[in-house]
Amino acid sequence: MKNMPCSTIGIMAIFSIFTLNTHATLVDFSNMGTFQTNVLSLTHLTITGSADLNIRNLNGFGVIGGYSDKAIDSSEFVTFNFDYTATDIKYYVMAAGGLGATPGILGEAFLEAFDSGGAPLGVLDISGTGWHRVSEEFGNVPLSSFRVTANVDNHSIHDMSYNATIPEPATALLLGIGGLGAWFLRRNKTNLPKI
Ligand SMILES: [Ca+2]
Numbered sequence: 001m002k003n004m005p006c007s008t009i010g011i012m013a014i015f016s017i018f019t020l021n022t023h024a025t026l027v028d029f030s031n032m033g034t035f036q037t038n039v040l041s042l043t044h045l046t047i048t049g050s051a052d053l054n055i056r057n058l059n060g061f062g063v064i065g066g067y068s069d070k071a072i073d074s075s076e077f078v079t080f081n082f083d084y085t086a087t088d089i090k091y092y093v094m095a096a097g098g099l100g101a102t103p104g105i106l107g108e109a110f111l112e113a114f115d116s117g118g119a120p121l122g123v124l125d126i127s128g129t130g131w132h133r134v135s136e137e138f139g140n141v142p143l144s145s146f147r148v149t150a151n152v153d154n155h156s157i158h159d160m161s162y163n164a165t166i167p168e169p170a171t172a173l174l175l176g177i178g179g180l181g182a183w184f185l186r187r188n189k190t191n192l193p194k195i
Contacts, residue, residue, distance in 0.1 A: 019170050022087070022163040029060040030158055036064060044083040044164035050076045060094055060158035071095070071156045072109070077149035078157070084165050085116045085142035089134040091160035096129050097153045109155040113138040113146040125151075 025043045034057045040047040047053065049072075052064045059070065066074030080089075096108045108127045113134060114120055121138045126148075134146050142165060148155065 018167040028159040071154040081145045086162040089162040094158040108153040
């Protein structure tokens with residue numbers, strides 16, 4: 001360590017002071033107002049769709065186009081990307097079924113999930129209103145993202161919850177790092193060649 005450059009020691013210190021914390025988050029899409037957007041940025045989560053998202057006060061959200069601008073339907077999809085990973089993910093469907101030519105036969109939607117490294121964990125048929133427990137369906141491993149693709153019918157998402165995993169600095173150690181920085185500054189000053 002004696003001959004190691006200060007920058008290397010600094011990087012080691014930065015890695016050592018981060019701890020993984022979870023942030024329990026509830027999102028109610030029905031009280032955000034009414035607007036359309038191609039990207040919805042939430043707490044440690046970004047949502048995009050096959051077309052613009054249609055956020056509707058009191059009703060949740062759908063995707064513009066297909067049978068209805070109010071729903072995820074036809075072959076529309078919505079992708080939920082977490083900044084890091086998340087656990088205990090679930091979302092609530094208030095209205096489902098009945099828009100397409102084959103209502104309910106194969107389920108209203110397909111659910112895909114991706115692990116912390118982005119590897120696909122499989123595809124499930126899902127249908128019906130109520131809570132869809134994404135994490136439980138995929139073995140409760142941390143997920144980096146998941147996608148809901150409509151299978152013709154209406155699959156309207158009203159709200160969701162998740163525990164986002166966030167690397168955060170440990171404050172007690174930060175104070176120690178501050179002290180370490182001051183020590184390096186003093187040390188380098190002392191070692192400067194005298195002119
Ligand atoms: Ca639609």
